[in-house]
Amino acid sequence: MLAVVLSILAILPAVVATLLEHVAAPMRLTERHHAHHDTYVVPPDFMRSLVVAMLVMGCTGVLLGIFCVLGLFDSTPELVLAFVDGFVVTMFVSWVALCRYKISLFEDRAVLTPFIGRDVFFFYSDVVAMDWSGIRRKSGYRDLNVHLTDGRDVRRDVRIYGVTDIEQVLLHIDRFDVLAPLTDDVSLDAPQQAR
Known part of the structure; x- marks a missing residue:
């Protein structure tokens, strides 16, 4: 049962990030010009590469967990999946923080939205x-x-x-x-x- 939960946790953040990237794709421009200000964000190519890394690592972890259950690897699936989950969750938190980061430049002032805060x-x-x-x-x-x-x-x-x-x-x-x-x-x- 624990292996199933860890397998879901290995894939779920990457799937959520993929769906959010797909839904927000038209809005995710590196540079957006508005009537009174310009907004600069983290480039979407970099953000997509983080999502791909999460997907690849999550799928690899599930596959390695299956290999452990089949006896092809001398390890427990829980151990392998816990390691992979740590990586995927860390990448997901980094992805969320980078999605938040932006700087908006007005005529006389700037507004910086940091990773946290x-x-x-x-x-x-x-x-x-x-x-x-x-x-x-x-x-x-x-x-x-x-x-x-x-x-x-x-x-x-x-x-x-x-x-x-x-x-x-x-x-x-x-x-x-x-x-x-x-x-x-x-x-x-x-x-x-x-x-």
Whole structure:
């Protein structure tokens, strides 16, 4: 009985994500232009690849569980399915969090919906510095740290993850005067100075 429950749990998150991806497919555009703002989300190709990974892993786990029942593997189906379920559920939670993440850019302010938590609002005029951190993403950019201050000199930071189109976000914020360069490598300037 436990093996049946674990088999269902191995497949169910992937099926739910597949159905939600199919239903929301026309809405899942990387960049959406509205009358008064633009919204940027995680690319749908990346989201679909997570769903495919969940499906493949879930089906593989069920198949390996069947092999265990038939005696082809020297393990219990519960052990194999519990491992696969851990992977599939973790991927599903990651998929849900990534589906939620978006940044909406208005004329003078931005609204960031993080993976977890409440929306973060900030005005472009409150930006005092922007710098790069983290590893380079598929978009070609790292994460963008936006350092803010308000009229009372209260500082806070907002991190825009590189899974969205950072280039378009930067163009919309238009605060290149406070943006740190992409690289801190000064050796690029050395050959020009030697000339």
